[in-house]
Amino acid sequence: MSTSDSRTTTESVTGSDTLVRVRDLKTYYPGGGIIEDKPVKAVDGVSFDIQRGETLGLVGESGCGKTTLGRTLVRLESATAGEIKYDGTEVTSLSGTDLKRWRRNVQMVFQDPDSSLNERMTIGEIVQEPLNVHDWPYLSVAVTGGGSDGVSVAGSKVEAFDRERHGRPDITVSLDGSTSVEIRDAIHMSQADVSVSVNGDEVEVGVKPSKKQLRRARVRELLDTVGLQPEHYYRYPHQFSGGQKQRIGIARALALEPDFVILDEPVSALDASVQAKILNLLEDLQDEFDLTYLFIAHDLAVVEHICDRVAVMYLGNVMELGDAEGVFDDTANPYTHSLLSAIPEPDPTAEKQRITLRGTPPSPRDPPSGCPFSTRCPMKIRPEAYDDLDNDVWEAIQIFRDVLRERENREKSVTQQFLEFTGIRDPYADIDEIVDEVFGHLDVPDNATRHIETAVEMVREGDSDEARTYLHEEFGSVCEQEPPDAYEVSETGRVSTCHRHQAEYESPADYLQTHVLDD
Amino acid sequence: MSTMHTTEERAEEEFLLSVEDLNTSFFTDKETIRAVDGVSFGIQRGETVGVVGESGSGKSVTARSIMGLIESPGKITGGHIKYRGLDAVQTFANRYSRSTADLTKGDEVGENDYVVVEERDGDTITEGYIDIANAPENARNRIRGSSISMVFQDPLTSLNPVYTVGNQIKEALRLHQGLRGREATAEAISLLEAVGIPDAPRRVKEYPHQFSGGMRQRAVIATALACDPELLICDEPTTALDVTIQAQILELLKELQDERDLAIMFITHDMGVVAEICDRVNVMYAGEFVERASAKELFGNPKHPYTQGLLSSIPSRNTEGERLATIEGDVPTPNEPATYCRFAPRCPKAFEDCEHVHPVLTDVNEDAQDHEAACLLYPEDVPQTEAVDRHETRNSAAETEVSE
Numbered sequence: 001m002s003t004s005d006s007r008t009t010t011e012s013v014t015g016s017d018t019l020v021r022v023r024d025l026k027t028y029y030p031g032g033g034i035i036e037d038k039p040v041k042a043v044d045g046v047s048f049d050i051q052r053g054e055t056l057g058l059v060g061e062s063g064c065g066k067t068t069l070g071r072t073l074v075r076l077e078s079a080t081a082g083e084i085k086y087d088g089t090e091v092t093s094l095s096g097t098d099l100k101r102w103r104r105n106v107q108m109v110f111q112d113p114d115s116s117l118n119e120r121m122t123i124g125e126i127v128q129e130p131l132n133v134h135d136w137p138y139l140s141v142a143v144t145g146g147g148s149d150g151v152s153v154a155g156s157k158v159e160a161f162d163r164e165r166h167g168r169p170d171i172t173v174s175l176d177g178s179t180s181v182e183i184r185d186a187i188h189m190s191q192a193d194v195s196v197s198v199n200g201d202e203v204e205v206g207v208k209p210s211k212k213q214l215r216r217a218r219v220r221e222l223l224d225t226v227g228l229q230p231e232h233y234y235r236y237p238h239q240f241s242g243g244q245k246q247r248i249g250i251a252r253a254l255a256l257e258p259d260f261v262i263l264d265e266p267v268s269a270l271d272a273s274v275q276a277k278i279l280n281l282l283e284d285l286q287d288e289f290d291l292t293y294l295f296i297a298h299d300l301a302v303v304e305h306i307c308d309r310v311a312v313m314y315l316g317n318v319m320e321l322g323d324a325e326g327v328f329d330d331t332a333n334p335y336t337h338s339l340l341s342a343i344p345e346p347d348p349t350a351e352k353q354r355i356t357l358r359g360t361p362p363s364p365r366d367p368p369s370g371c372p373f374s375t376r377c378p379m380k381i382r383p384e385a386y387d388d389l390d391n392d393v394w395e396a397i398q399i400f401r402d403v404l405r406e407r408e409n410r411e412k413s414v415t416q417q418f419l420e421f422t423g424i425r426d427p428y429a430d431i432d433e434i435v436d437e438v439f440g441h442l443d444v445p446d447n448a449t450r451h452i453e454t455a456v457e458m459v460r461e462g463d464s465d466e467a468r469t470y471l472h473e474e475f476g477s478v479c480e481q482e483p484p485d486a487y488e489v490s491e492t493g494r495v496s497t498c499h500r501h502q503a504e505y506e507s508p509a510d511y512l513q514t515h516v517l518d519d
Numbered sequence: 520m521s522t523m524h525t526t527e528e529r530a531e532e533e534f535l536l537s538v539e540d541l542n543t544s545f546f547t548d549k550e551t552i553r554a555v556d557g558v559s560f561g562i563q564r565g566e567t568v569g570v571v572g573e574s575g576s577g578k579s580v581t582a583r584s585i586m587g588l589i590e591s592p593g594k595i596t597g598g599h600i601k602y603r604g605l606d607a608v609q610t611f612a613n614r615y616s617r618s619t620a621d622l623t624k625g626d627e628v629g630e631n632d633y634v635v636v637e638e639r640d641g642d643t644i645t646e647g648y649i650d651i652a653n654a655p656e657n658a659r660n661r662i663r664g665s666s667i668s669m670v671f672q673d674p675l676t677s678l679n680p681v682y683t684v685g686n687q688i689k690e691a692l693r694l695h696q697g698l699r700g701r702e703a704t705a706e707a708i709s710l711l712e713a714v715g716i717p718d719a720p721r722r723v724k725e726y727p728h729q730f731s732g733g734m735r736q737r738a739v740i741a742t743a744l745a746c747d748p749e750l751l752i753c754d755e756p757t758t759a760l761d762v763t764i765q766a767q768i769l770e771l772l773k774e775l776q777d778e779r780d781l782a783i784m785f786i787t788h789d790m791g792v793v794a795e796i797c798d799r800v801n802v803m804y805a806g807e808f809v810e811r812a813s814a815k816e817l818f819g820n821p822k823h824p825y826t827q828g829l830l831s832s833i834p835s836r837n838t839e840g841e842r843l844a845t846i847e848g849d850v851p852t853p854n855e856p857a858t859y860c861r862f863a864p865r866c867p868k869a870f871e872d873c874e875h876v877h878p879v880l881t882d883v884n885e886d887a888q889d890h891e892a893a894c895l896l897y898p899e900d901v902p903q904t905e906a907v908d909r910h911e912t913r914n915s916a917a918e919t920e921v922s923e
Contacts, residue, residue, distance in 0.1 A: 276834070279843055301834045
């Protein structure tokens with residue numbers, strides 16, 4: 001924890017303008033069991049900052065908690081623990097009107113444009129809905145200029161400006177010299193639509209168009225902003241292509257002029273050429289409206305393209321966090337290495353050595369005790385005696401230990417569990433056959449063989465528990481015992497959560513070259 | 520034209536499956552959608568042929584046509600799908616002798632014939648094909664699942680949630696191989712093991728929801744392999760999966776291909792996956808193939824403006840920070856016969872002729888080996904007007920052939 005604290009300070013020095021600050025955030029879903037009630041730890045202690053105007057990418061495999069994290073940030077899920085500060089306001093405890101007001105600033109674009117648009121509403125209605133819900137526009141009037149103090153605002157549609165409530169004034173009346181009126185761009189009125197009369201201490205403001213008319217004008221403008229045609233206003237979602245539907249979703253998210261938009265896999269369902277158009281649109285909108293994005297995606301190429309900084313998630317934890325260039329070109333964390341190497345390159349001549357991970361991520365209901373990635377990590381730290389052990393042999397020992405560990409959980413299915421890690425056929429093999437399958441084709445050095453044999457002997461005698469402890473003492477390492485801290489790995493403040501960043505171990509990148517790739 | 524045909528035919532003989540001028544249309548009240556509009560290609564044993572394109576380009580309809588899965592209002596309106604698996608041809612020739620044309624006995628291929636025997640050695644057929652496009656439903660049912668299998672995109676919807684995985688594999692075994700009971704269970708277990716599913720004997724009794732996404736797709740592949748097919752059609756098999764799992768599935772497909780000498784038709788929109796797994800690639804646009812080449816050639820040297828646009832719109836290592844190239848407009852619906860280039864309205868290189876000459880697949884240049892593009896710019900080593908003329912002549916030749 002101490003390291004992540006020091007990171008906070010460095011970041012708050014460099015990052016001048018933090019919009020979102022997340023510290024040790026946890027979102028657990030309660031387990032439904034009657035006797036055993038283990039929660040699903042979807043997000044398990046995540047900390048990061050998002051600077052105003054930047055795009056933070058959140059990548060990871062499905063089930064790693066990236067969507068839950070996004071939903072927690074907009075309070076669609078409630079956090080179990082930790083803090084979320086938005087522009088200095090603690091979000092996790094907001095409620096009632098405060099929550100509703102805050103939500104205007106934070107919007108979300110969903111992955112599936114089909115299921116996030118109501119089939120029975122026209123596009124106009126869909127985009128207008130948030131405006132209706134939040135009673136947009138307030139038509140708040142601010143009075144400036146000489147003698148504006150103590151002046152009250154009157155008028156049937158308008159209300160006096162209140163910074164807490166409105167953020168910014170919609171209409172600004174200046175009393176300097178002749179009375180002049182300014183109207184915010186988002187509200188489609190000309191000055192002729194606003195009449196102002198000053199009666200002593202009271203400024204009476206009359207607005208000609210109705211709120212409905214203003215909303216409709218706003219919707220038309222939004223459709224234009226996202227590249228849709230005016231005639232689309234009266235159409236229904238089924239009349240649109242996937243890309244157009246996503247544009248509608250974006251228009252709806254922008255309706256209330258938010259500062260922060262969470263994009264949850266906004267282009268995953270789209271074709272490559274359409275995807276490119278939406279990505280360009282998102283970039284344009286960010287420039288135009290000074291938006292801050294949290295971009296959730298599993299496509300690393302897309303993330304690399306659009307994001308300034310990237311957080312890589314695995315099993316509810318952030319494994320690596322930092323500038324996009326560093327994460328992709330100077331990768332630090334073993335999981336990031338594995339993830340990057342799994343992406344197929346659109347170049348058949350590219351010869352890259354792939355790190356194939358065994359198995360699937362463990363259940364977030366029962367995460368590993370040490371590093372979350374320790375069950376699949378190809379770069380797990382070894383005890384000194386086995387530093388030079390052949391990679392295949394080391395991997396085999398890991399598999400063997402996995403098998404025994406599983407036996408503990410499910411006494412009958414030792415072989416079945418073993419197969420989960422190897423894909424070997426005969427499920428009725430006994431312990432000798434397992435040993436043979438795992439180590440048979442390998443040349444295991446004597447020092448390792450001795451310990452394996454001792455363990456096998458223990459299993460044979462029916463004491464698998466003891467065998468596990470024995471193997472753990474002999475082959476176990478810090479990776480399985482303690483959760484790693486976040487270490488700073490570059491001058492830009494990029495951090496990676498891995499024990500290998502400690503000085504006494506070989507760094508993941510070096511280890512990858514020397515131990516994982518060359519054979 | 521005639522000389523060309525013979526060379527083409529000779530090459531085809533090596534193909535396990537050859538599709539010739541396939542047309543599949545959907546007839547709606549409003550319009551006729553020519554989802555597959557004159558597509559030809561072949562797949563050899565042991566190779567992977569890719570079909571790439573955006574959604575709505577007709578990739579899946581091509582696959583479903585081959586599988587005989589086109590349902591009303593859709594219909595195969597022309598062309599041939601010749602399947603040359605000899606075991607199947609032998610079985611079919613015996614079973615459907617009335618619909619068999621035996622060229623060795625001087626038969627002519629009649630209108631209703633869909634089994635053609637081209638060469639035989641005594642009773643053994645050594646060359647012949649089944650034309651799936653013309654076969655009736657019951658004959659198609661026989662090929663589907665036994666000689667040709669298909670893996671769909673979403674493993675959860677292609678498995679029935681109320682039956683165990685084992686039951687679903689056993690159903691295929693019962694229908695196509697007549698296996699039942701213990702024998703079928705043993706076979707199902709060994710299939711699950713073949714696709715790398717651990718503890719198969721327990722898994723075989725489990726339901727799809729108990730499997731993880733990657734595991735489900737493995738189970739679907741096991742079902743597809745149940746009847747030892749020679750051709751496997753994969754329709755976006757990894758699109759719903761994570762990259763690390765996708766890598767595992769692609770590896771599995773390669774292994775199975777090596778073990779069983781499978782021919783694989785691989786449909787996807789992911790250029791990275793294509794580059795990884797395909798030997799040859801066809802690029803599909805609005806119902807037509809617009810470019811075909813070996814994977815290496817296609818990615819290294821794309822010729823058709825659509826392929827070029829598609830490749831440059833993928834975010835990759837080189838486009839960091841820059842704007843992504845896009846292709847203007849949307850994929851059109853092919854609802855009328857193509858008398859023009861369907862890509863012309865979006866093409867940055869379009870010129871006048873593009874609007875009234877329909878381009879056909881042509882070698883991209885004199886030395887091109889197995890690299891064709893359907894674009895008036897090619898062959899690139901002849902003057903523009905001559906190139907356009909060639910496309911025009913080949914079009915009219917094709918038309919007269921049809922009218923004959």
